[in-house]
Amino acid sequence: MRVDQSWRPLGQNRASGDAAGRPIQPISFADVMVQQDAERTNEQLQQKLQDIHRQGDRLAKLMTVRELKLYRTMVKKFLEDTVKRGVGLKEVRGFDRRGRVKRYKLLDEIDATLVSMAEELLDSEQGRLELLNKIGEIRGILINLLF
Numbered sequence: 001m002r003v004d005q006s007w008r009p010l011g012q013n014r015a016s017g018d019a020a021g022r023p024i025q026p027i028s029f030a031d032v033m034v035q036q037d038a039e040r041t042n043e044q045l046q047q048k049l050q051d052i053h054r055q056g057d058r059l060a061k062l063m064t065v066r067e068l069k070l071y072r073t074m075v076k077k078f079l080e081d082t083v084k085r086g087v088g089l090k091e092v093r094g095f096d097r098r099g100r101v102k103r104y105k106l107l108d109e110i111d112a113t114l115v116s117m118a119e120e121l122l123d124s125e126q127g128r129l130e131l132l133n134k135i136g137e138i139r140g141i142l143i144n145l146l147f
Helices: 017-021 029-062 065-086 112-124 126-146
Strands: 087-095 101-109
Touching: 029 065, 029 112, 029 126, 065 112, 065 126, 112 126
Parallel strands: none
Antiparallel strands: 087 101
C-alpha cells in the first residue's frame, strides 16, 4: 500500500476529475478592467435611460419650459454618450478609377447594444422629440420676428 506524503486539509480530494482535465486560462488585469468598465458604462446608460423616461412622463404631466429643457438636455447627453462609446471613426485609404489615392472615413460599430439602446430611445420617445422639434421651430420663428 502506498501512502501520499503531501499535506492537505481533511475532506478535500487531491485532484477532482473535471477540474484536472480543463486548462486554466489566466485573465489579465487589463481584461478585467475593460470588462468592469463595460459593465459600469452599461449600468450608467441604463440609469440615464430610466431617468429620461421618468422625465418624459413628468414633462407629459406638467408641460413647463423647465421640464422641457431638462428633458431635452438629458436626451442630448444620452445620445452623445451612446454615439461616443458605441461608434468609432476609422480612416481607410484606397484608390479611385484614375489611380489617385483617396481617403475614406468609415463609421465602425463598436458596441451594437449601445447603438440599439439609442435607437430604442428614439423609437419610444418619438412623440416627445417631435414636440421638441416643433418648439424649436416656434422659438426660431419668434427670434426671427424680434430681430
